[in-house]
Structures are given as C-alpha cells and as structure tokens.
Amino acid sequence: MAQQPRPSSSTSHTENWKTGLRPPPKDYRPQTEDVTATKGVEFEDMFLRRELLMGIFEAGFERPSPIQEEAIPIALTKRDVLARAKNGTGKTAAFVIPSLQQVDVSKNKIQALLLVPTRELALQTAQVCKTLGKHMGIQVMVTTGGTTLKDDIIRLSEAVHVLVGTPGRILDLAGKGVADLSECPVFVMDEADKLLSPEFAPVMEQLLSYLPKTRQVMLFSATFPMIVKDFKEKHMKSPYEINLMEELTLRGVTQYYAYVEERQKVHCLNTLFSKLQINQSIIFCNSTNRVELLAKKVTELGYSCFYSHAKMLQSHRNRVFHDFRNGVCRNLVCSDLLTRGIDIQAVNVVINFDFPKNAETYLHRIGRSGRFGHLGLAINLVTYEDRFNLYKIEQELGTEIQPIPQQIDKGLYVAPTGPTEDNTEQQQKGKAVAQQPQPQPQPAQRQAHQPVPQVQTRQQASPQVMYQSGPPQQRVNGGPVPQQQPYPNGYRGVPVAR
C-alpha cells in the first residue's frame, strides 16, 4: 500500500482496508502551489464511505487538492456550488467524489447527472467515476451524441446511478422518458461556462426541468463569464462560491511565442519537434481542415501524430483519444474540440499552431499541459495578423507571453527526475517492469483519473519517459509503430474504459 496510514479519522482497524489497495506508482514530479497550497485536510476527514475512500486511494490520490478540499465538504451539505479553479487542479474529482458519496446504490435510479460539453470529456469523466466508485458497486453510464440511441435505451433499462454525458443526448433520453431524472438530486455542470454558451444554454434549461425541485446544482470551470451569472440567479439557491484563482494562468506553464509568417509555420513546427523534449504534445489548429492538413504534413516530416476534430466519426475520435492517452503516439493535432477538460498528464507541450482568437480559448488550450501542477510549455506561432490578438490575450489574462529563446531551458517543462538521466532510469525501470522498447513516446500516464494528481504517471514502466521528441526518434518511431510498445506498459494504469 502506498500511502502511509495517517492517523486520521478512521479507527485503527480500519487501517486494514488500505492494505489491499494498489494505487499506481507515485508521481514524483514537482508540483506548483496551484495544487499544493492546501490546508491539510485529508480524504479520511471528509466522512466519506469506506468504499469510496478505497476507490480514491486506489486511484492514487493521496490527499485532496485545494479545490477538492474546498468543494467536497460543501458539496456534501447538498448546497449549490459555484466553483472556480485553474485548469488541471482537480475539479473533476471535486464534484465526482461528493456526487458518488450521495448515491444510494441500493436504489435503482439515476442519482447524479454530470454534464460536460464534449464527448471525449464525457468519456474521461465517466472513467473517473468508475475508478473512484470501483468499490461501491456503482453503475455509471456515459452517453453522448454520435452513438446509437438504441444502445443507450437498452442500457438504461438496467440500473444506472450516475449518468455522465453531453447535453443534447441526455435531453433526448430524458424527453423520451427513457432516462428518469425525477429523483436525481445532483446536477453537475463541468466546464459550466461552455455549457451555458448560447449553443447549449437552452438545452440546459430544459434538462433542469426534468429534475426535482430540490436538486443540488454545481458548476465548475476555470472561466466564468458573466453569462453564468444569469443562470446562477435563475437556477441556483444561494450558491456557495469557491474561487481559488488569484490569477488565471497556471504557474507551471511557461508561455512563448514564435513570430512567423504563415508559410513558415510548418518549418517552425519541425524545428520545435527537433529541439524540444516533448513527452507528449497537443497541437491546436483553428479549423478542421487545417487539422487534417497539418497532420498530413507532420506525418510527411516523419513524426507520428494522431489527429482529432469534430467532423470525424465518433468511433475514430474515441480511438484517437484513447490511444493518445495511452501513449501510443507522441503528438496529437486537434481543433478546439479538445480544448477543454482533457486530462493527459504526459502532455508537457502545447503548441498553438494557429493562435486562438480569444482569451478563454487560449487559457483552456494551454491548460492541457501542466496538468495537476506539473510543468509544461505552451508555444504559440504568431503571425502578423495575430498581433493584436496576442496583445489582447496577454492583457486579458494578465500574463506575459515571451519571445521564444533560442534554447529553452528543459527545467521549465521536463521533470527534473528524468531529463538527462531518463535513459538510465528507463532502463532500470525497464528491467523491473517488463520492458518495452522505449522508443515510444510517452509512456506516461495512465492516469485516468484526471484529478489525480500525483498518482499515476510516472509509471512504472518508464517513469515519465521523456523521450526526446526530437526528430530522430520521433521520426524513427514516428511511424505508426509506437504502438506496440505502449501497450505492454501502456495499460498498466487505470483502465480507461471507453
């Protein structure tokens, strides 16, 4: 068992329950105050059920992050909550834990409705629920557009305690009377501001009408524009506001810009690939066409990459998401589809191949790296046309995006443990574990639980492997090949079922 028992609330013999748990290997990467500045509350102090605690520890959580520390106790009082915390600081678990705690497994009803804006995020969130609720016997169902409605209907004929999904599909199911939300006391909106944007807002209102009057409404996000205020006033009862953001950007993420001409972007990216020590990267483009064009170019350059955007088949999107998370491939080119919430701890570099048009998008995009207080890099390719946006975004976020230096200090985004020595480390670990050929990208993370901080990652097999994403390697393994390797160890983590 990994964590040392702490004499907390539980009684002595209770300590035994921990012995059987198998948390993932500890993640020793350094973390910033964004996640370490806690008051010292322990999960054991929260009066959670034993089974839930088991799931929490087995997922590798050791102690609550700041947002979890604040939100969980309040949420357990059934009060409405409005919580704001930075990207990747544990918001998901902050609402999943209290939601699960409130579920009565013996009751065959949907008792918590968790809404998210994208399908991938729904899969990810559902996975966290399953992982944390593993010992509770809880039934979690994910439902999103892009899948067969019939399957969902069949699934709903069986027990479902927690329903996770995107608004449209859930409204569809509720409207058909297939999903019974009449006794669902918990209503959570993750990335709440996105869910209240004009495209989703009407759906949210309708959905709420299917819930009982006494429901508890909880909103989580890193950004809360004024539009949320209207919703708050209309649908929430004296919500408890939690705001852990003194500033908007993550401390661990260093931001740079590279001034380029449109036609130099590919060249620039190629150079970045060769110079940076990319563990895993996410590269954003501003349109689906550009995602495909860039993916093609990157492949031509000899690097492996996946791509994903909203116009792809859902099954392909899922596979890309799943495989990328498991380290099958080092680079992912995508549109803003994956801008929010996606938690892949192995990502240490985010590249805005196309500079985003607004501050909110920018903030969420760069928040894909530096997960859970870790270090990360955000590199922006900026053209003359982007100049005012660059200025505007810096102003709004109160941050500074600096010119990219000729040499980027690895200490800024590569975990210290492994920068140079990773080889050795890997080798060692390799032995210990089954080894895998390392060439692959990141072995990292498994963590399915996003909120999970430390947990995961480092994985056994190779601790966070930071293979150089440099050209040589990448190119070498650039091909499709990396897969096999990842698999062997790839899965060692929390199963990502999706």
Place this chain on the structure above:
Amino acid sequence: MAALSFIGKPISLISHSDVRYRGILAGIDPVASTIQLSNVYSMGTESRRPPQEYIPPVQEPYTYIIFRASEVKDLAVDEPANQRRNVHDDPAVIGASAPQVAPNYPLYGSPSYPQQAPAGVSPQPGQAQVPPRQQQQFANRQQGQPSGSQPGQTPNGQTQANGAAPPRPAARNPSVNSATASMETIERAIGDLRVSNVTTNGATQQQRGGRRGGGRQGADHKASDLRVPATDFDFESSNARFDKAALAPSPRGTPKNDSESPEGEEKEEEKEKEPAYNPKKSFFDSLSSGSNGPGPSGGEGRGRGGRRGGGRNRREEERERNVATFGEPGGVGLMGPGAYVGGWGGYGRRGGGGRGRRGGAIGARS
C-alpha cells in the same frame, strides 16, 4: 511582417474602380488600414472596364497617394526583376504602425475623389476573382499616356464601381470592419508576393503567379516553396522582426492617426482598461470568448472590432491561408472531412490490442 519587406519596391495596385496605379510602396499602416505609394502614376482603367467607362492614364506622377486598403482590389509587385528585393526587411519598423511616411502625405491624388460614396462597404469578394493580372503587359508602359483626367475622376467609374479608388484614408468610414478585413487581405497578398517572387528568381517570368487572389496557380509555387528547409527555423531573427512592445501602448496612437484612425480601434482600446478578471471584485470575468467575441470562431485579427464583415467569405479565405501554410487548400472536395481518418500514426493497427486491458492492467502494475 512580410509586407514591410516590400517597402521600397515598385508595386501595381488596382482599385475597386479598376484604375491601376504604379508606384513605390512607401508604407502600410495597419491601424488606419492604408497603403501608401510614392511616386505614383495612374495608369487609368486600361482594359479592365468597358470603353465607356474608360479612365485614361495620367501623365504626371503623384508624389504620394494613400490608399484605403478596403478599396484596393489587387496588388502586385511590379517588376520582374527583384533588384531591390532585400531592400529592407526592416524589422524595426514593424509593429510600430509605420507612421512616419504618412505625415507628409501630400495626397495629391486625393482631391479628385470626393465621391466614393457607397464605397468602403463594398465587399471584397471581388478580390479573389481578379485574374492573375497581367501587369506584365503594362509593366513598361509607364506613363507614356495622355494626361488627362485624374484617375478617379471619371464619374462613372467611380460611382458604379464598387467604390472609388480611395486614396485618402480619411475618416469617412463606417466600414471599419471591412477595411480591417481587407487590410489583412492585402497584407497577406503582399506576403504571397514575396513568395512568388522568390520563386521567380529561378523560374523567371511568373512573378505574378503566386498572388493570392484568383490565382489557383499560385498553389504550385507555394507548394514547392513550402519545402521545409533542412536548417532550423531561426526563432531569434524571426522574433526580431516583431516588436510586441509596440503593440501595447496604443496601436493607433501614432500622431498621424488622429485625423484618420477608424473608430473601431479606439473602442478596442477602452475595453482593455479594466482587467478582464479581478477576483477581488467579482467571481465572474470578462474574458473574450467564443460566445462574446466577434465571430463564432472569432473575428480575424482585430478582436472585437472585426467581424470580418461582409467581406470575402470565410471559407475562401481559409483556403487561401491553407495554401500559404501547407501548399494546398484542403477542405471538402479534396479530401473531404475525415478522409485521412485512420491514416496517421497508424492507429489503425492497434487492432485487437487494447481490449482486455482492464484485467491486464492490474496484474501488470502490482
């Protein structure tokens, strides 16, 4: 930025009234959305307009003419040779909004264009269509023409065309947006010019090919031009061409702008004053976002001002940008959405792989 490297080069510019001007590119003012040429000859409408709308060339050169970017339909480097091509890459000037030149605008040209009424608003869709242009033919014709009316003068030309040749950035515009959008267009056009020019060195004559606009033909040049150099991208020198600090104070604050800067810009400035997020004052923020911002996915460059108005349609614009970036336009029709699915990185082969991992995982990990 690319455009600045063209300063000092001979340029041919065609206005929406189809009058062509030849002159030396003296400056580009992104803030006011104007382009300044010096030593300008008006070539008249040449053969772009039906005879009854013909505007003859003017013999005497104007010392300076300032064009409103939104009224410029086409732009090309005027000389086959690239004698001065390196003239300056003058990085320093960049973000600054190149004002110096402007102050002296004697604007000879302007007096003659009083009317330009419906002007600015005119959509620029036209731009794309402009045929690759054959300035070559006129290239050397210079001003050997009868002097006569000034370019914009012909009433007809002006009125009906989509707006007149607009020298004078003056302030009459309600059309800030389209001006903004077109400015970008122009900048991009200029950027493309350089590309084609370079190619030209080796390939002689097609200097004009690469022009954005109509030229699908541009694609070829671009594609080849897109080969990724073996050398590393030089971040330092590239960044040196951009002065971020210059953006800060007030992009429009340059003296000369006072008289002419479009209002859009000013509003933008104001908004900047209050921090978008101040947790001490409010839980909520006012960050620009997809839903409060300009367009759906955001207007172009200019943040709030710019809903790239009725300008050219987005798709076309993106295709052009794609050509610039990737050497091909992409998009449905070529590969279709999702056409590459399964392609990259070979995820296709994961085949049966990952299924049973749940059990496996646990075993493996302990």
